Amino acid sequence: MDAEVEPRPTGQTNLSVSWQHPPGLIGLSFTNLALRVVTLGIYHFWAKTEVRQRIWSAIRINDEPLTYTGRGKELFFGFLIVMSCIFLPVMLLVAAVAFTFGPQHPITNSISILLYIVFGFLFGLAIYRAQRYRLARTRWRGIRGSLVGDPMVYAWTFFWTAILIPFTLGWIMPWRSTKLQSIISNNTRFGDRPVKFDARSGPLYGPFAVAWVGGIATYLGFFGLVAMLFMAKVQAQRNLGIPFIPSAREVGIIFAAFLIAGVIFALVTSWYRARTINHFAHHTHFENAKFSAGLSAVGLIWLGITNFLIMLTGALLLGALVASMAVPFVGLSSFAEAIQNPIARLIFSLVPLGILFGMTLFAPIIQARSSSYLVRHLSIDGTAPIDDIVQAAGNDVQYGEGLAEAFDVDAI
Amino acid sequence: MSMPSEQAAKLVHARFSDGQSARSWSCQLLLGSGGLEIDRGDGSDALIWPYSALATHTAVSRGAGEAIIEWHEMPGAQVHVRDAAFIERLVRIAPQLSAGGMRRRWLMPLLAVMGIILGAIALAWHLDIKPARAIAGLLPDSMRLTLGRSVVSQFASKGRACIAPDGQRALDALKTRLLRDVPDADLYTITVADIPINNAFAAPGGQMVITKRLIQSAKTPDEVAGILAHEIGHGIERHPEAGLIRVMGLSFIIELISGGSTGGLSSLGLIFLQTSYVRQDEASADQQALRLLRQAKISQNGFADFFARHAKKRCKPGDTKCTAPDKQKNGGGTAFDLLRTHPYPKDRLKVIRGTASYTSTPALTTEQWRELRKICNKKQART
Ligand SMILES: [Zn+2]
Numbered sequence: 054m055d056a057e058v059e060p061r062p063t064g065q066t067n068l069s070v071s072w073q074h075p076p077g078l079i080g081l082s083f084t085n086l087a088l089r090v091v092t093l094g095i096y097h098f099w100a101k102t103e104v105r106q107r108i109w110s111a112i113r114i115n116d117e118p119l120t121y122t123g124r125g126k127e128l129f130f131g132f133l134i135v136m137s138c139i140f141l142p143v144m145l146l147v148a149a150v151a152f153t154f155g156p157q158h159p160i161t162n163s164i165s166i167l168l169y170i171v172f173g174f175l176f177g178l179a180i181y182r183a184q185r186y187r188l189a190r191t192r193w194r195g196i197r198g199s200l201v202g203d204p205m206v207y208a209w210t211f212f213w214t215a216i217l218i219p220f221t222l223g224w225i226m227p228w229r230s231t232k233l234q235s236i237i238s239n240n241t242r243f244g245d246r247p248v249k250f251d252a253r254s255g256p257l258y259g260p261f262a263v264a265w266v267g268g269i270a271t272y273l274g275f276f277g278l279v280a281m282l283f284m285a286k287v288q289a290q291r292n293l294g295i296p297f298i299p300s301a302r303e304v305g306i307i308f309a310a311f312l313i314a315g316v317i318f319a320l321v322t323s324w325y326r327a328r329t330i331n332h333f334a335h336h337t338h339f340e341n342a343k344f345s346a347g348l349s350a351v352g353l354i355w356l357g358i359t360n361f362l363i364m365l366t367g368a369l370l371l372g373a374l375v376a377s378m379a380v381p382f383v384g385l386s387s388f389a390e391a392i393q394n395p396i397a398r399l400i401f402s403l404v405p406l407g408i409l410f411g412m413t414l415f416a417p418i419i420q421a422r423s424s425s426y427l428v429r430h431l432s433i434d435g436t437a438p439i440d441d442i443v444q445a446a447g448n449d450v451q452y453g454e455g456l457a458e459a460f461d462v463d464a465i
Numbered sequence: 466m467s468m469p470s471e472q473a474a475k476l477v478h479a480r481f482s483d484g485q486s487a488r489s490w491s492c493q494l495l496l497g498s499g500g501l502e503i504d505r506g507d508g509s510d511a512l513i514w515p516y517s518a519l520a521t522h523t524a525v526s527r528g529a530g531e532a533i534i535e536w537h538e539m540p541g542a543q544v545h546v547r548d549a550a551f552i553e554r555l556v557r558i559a560p561q562l563s564a565g566g567m568r569r570r571w572l573m574p575l576l577a578v579m580g581i582i583l584g585a586i587a588l589a590w591h592l593d594i595k596p597a598r599a600i601a602g603l604l605p606d607s608m609r610l611t612l613g614r615s616v617v618s619q620f621a622s623k624g625r626a627c628i629a630p631d632g633q634r635a636l637d638a639l640k641t642r643l644l645r646d647v648p649d650a651d652l653y654t655i656t657v658a659d660i661p662i663n664n665a666f667a668a669p670g671g672q673m674v675i676t677k678r679l680i681q682s683a684k685t686p687d688e689v690a691g692i693l694a695h696e697i698g699h700g701i702e703r704h705p706e707a708g709l710i711r712v713m714g715l716s717f718i719i720e721l722i723s724g725g726s727t728g729g730l731s732s733l734g735l736i737f738l739q740t741s742y743v744r745q746d747e748a749s750a751d752q753q754a755l756r757l758l759r760q761a762k763i764s765q766n767g768f769a770d771f772f773a774r775h776a777k778k779r780c781k782p783g784d785t786k787c788t789a790p791d792k793q794k795n796g797g798g799t800a801f802d803l804l805r806t807h808p809y810p811k812d813r814l815k816v817i818r819g820t821a822s823y824t825s826t827p828a829l830t831t832e833q834w835r836e837l838r839k840i841c842n843k844k845q846a847r848t
Binding site for chain 2 (some may be wrong): 092
């Protein structure tokens with residue numbers, strides 16, 4: 054018996070992760086809303102920052118909270134830089150080309166194709182840069198996280214694997230997400246210590262096959278039906294030369310169909326999603342510790358549905374609030390009568406904007422619930438020489454995640 | 466000094482990290498006279514962090530049971546304290562640690578900037594500066610034409626453009642008569658579209674569309690002349706160009722204020738806002754129309770009659786307040802329905818009726834009028 058009892062390394066501390074739910078999120082939701090309205094929406098970046106502060110501090114490693122050190126103005130300037138250096142010039146270019154050559158000209162078309170390519174590439178770049186910013190602004194016991202490595206490598210991998218998705222009928226996706234996660238995880242540092250990730254995509258293909266078949270069935274069974282239903286009308290109206298403007302009822306049908314299809318799609322895919330996250334966690338190491346995760350399909354679906362209902366509540370609440378602002382001008386008349394009043398018309402035209410603001414009203418609660426679910430089903434087994442981990446030198450990230458803001462790629 | 470017990474009562478246990486490593490020390494905190502005193506209990510001198518320079522990255526909310534306090538002179542160093550009473554006393558001395566205090570620091574500058582922006586908008590409004598119109602005036606003709614043609618082709622393509630030669634000639638005669646003194650008259654084109662709506666509208670670059678139904682519904686050529694003169698008026702004032710620029714600008718601003726994450730939804734509101742010209746635009750297009758009709762020696766009564774008929778059709782009798790079109794639409798009305806894009810028929814009727822009359826001749830001869838009404842008997846081949 055050559056029992057190899059591994060001696061416990063000296064100076065090693067057991068690691069644990071936990072979640073302590075942050076209080077006052079409903080109050081924060083309404084405070085943020087009020088400030089966003091007052092500042093015409095610009096407060097968005099500061100609101101986001103404060104929400105992150107709360108969520109980060111709810112995550113405990115060995116019962117001590119993470120700290121989010123990002124600033125609202127960093128996000129704001131990052132967004133401004135990207136808007137003025139990338140989006141505005143591109144918008145003007147497209148407008149100029151379309152005006153000069155006409156919208157159907159080959160030059161206009163090739164420029165739009167070129168832009169799709171460039172933006173596809175920028176999308177991956179945005180994800181990586183956003184992750185780098187968030188890690189650089191995350192501290193535990195004063196020690197920063199970081200994401201090293203060349204963002205271009207990630208962006209390029211993201212891009213060419215995305216192109217292959219249609220050609221492989223989606224079957225590259227398990228390999229792709231493993232590859233992309235590997236780039237990010239293996240470049241992640243806490244202080245001077247690296248995170249290690251050694252997952253392979255093989256075990257994901259079983260769950261993926263289930264999701265794939267289920268997803269195709271959903272698509273054919275439902276979206277196909279709706280498309281056929283409306284295609285006839287669109288075609289008929291086009292032949293008459295009328296642009297297709299769906300009625301409120303038709304919009305409702307499309308929305309309901311989208312909702313039902315979305316729920317079914319979530320059902321068939323969440324098993325795959327849960328398995329992916331669990332698999333990735335299982336193959337993530339830090340020093341002598343190993344992560345593990347116990348997410349379940351049912352848990353993810355429940356989270357998704359409840360979060361959606363919370364979002365819907367916010368949207369309806371604010372939409373109704375804006376619409377009710379017309380009451381002092383037109384009283385409680387029918388919509389047809391109220392719409393005759395120019396002030397009411399203006400107010401009603403702002404309802405979509407209210408719904409839009411309302412969709413993000415309870416974002417703090419939604420994000421905290423998602424993080425909570427993830428963290429509560431995550432655990433760390435093992436030790437790390439915590440006392441020896443020191444601050445990594447230099448390379449501080451300057452700007453916020455402007456590119457990611459602009460692309461709206463943002464899971465907290 | 467006989468108060469060791471009182472001293473001890475104020476001492477609070479906490480954890481300290483120095484920002485160099487992830488190690489943390491057990492420590493004692495004291496609200497000293499010169500600042501927060503941190504005693505690491507290892508014989509070293511107590512650290513003193515001045516109250517006014519204390520900071521936190523996680524705002525301390527009311528009644529918070531814990532806080533992480535930092536001092537920017539020691540980057541990364543932090544004290545993690547879990548004692549609600551102590552934290553409450555600390556926040557009273559260093560209010561910048563509270564959520565409200567943190568917000569106030571940059572909310573005031575932000576509100577000041579918002580005030581300046583709103584002031585500038587109010588000033589522009591007051592001085593009647595119309596940026597969209599100004600930019601529209603700078604667009605080169607070629608650009609306006611391309612833009613206008615692409616809009617027109619969406620309505621009058623696929624065999625929907627009416628081109629019977631005799632009808633075209635009649636339409637050209639009317640156009641020439643109306644455009645006699647208009648600059649860039651050769652830019653303007655009028656397309657008759659055989660689509661099931663009753664409408665006329667002006668696209669950028671003087672590209673106008675009038676539907677077969679509208680010509681059919683007109684009682685006299687003077688009515689058609691009045692409508693065309695009004696659309697030409699929009700063209701002279703460059704309202705279509707300004708409208709497009711306004712929508713582009715607004716969507717950009719909304720994109721900006723919503724953090725670039727609104728996507729398609731914001732355009733919903735914009736479409737709602739944009740479907741009708743503003744009242745002043747209609748009034749100035751009417752003024753142009755009256756001028757063109759007078760110069761062409763075409764009676765303005767046709768123009769007035771058309772509005773009178775439609776105003777009657779759409780407003781309930783006795784409803785004096787009725788200025789906007791009823792929601793009852795004739796024939797498959799869409800957002801582009803004439804009276805939807807051209808509201809306030811009653812007000813405008815009053816203005817048109819109020820102009821002095823002059824000697825006039827019919828807009829078209831009986832022969833021409835008959836040909837114009839048959840213009841859709843021949844259509845452009847499907848492309
Ligand atoms: Zn008009």
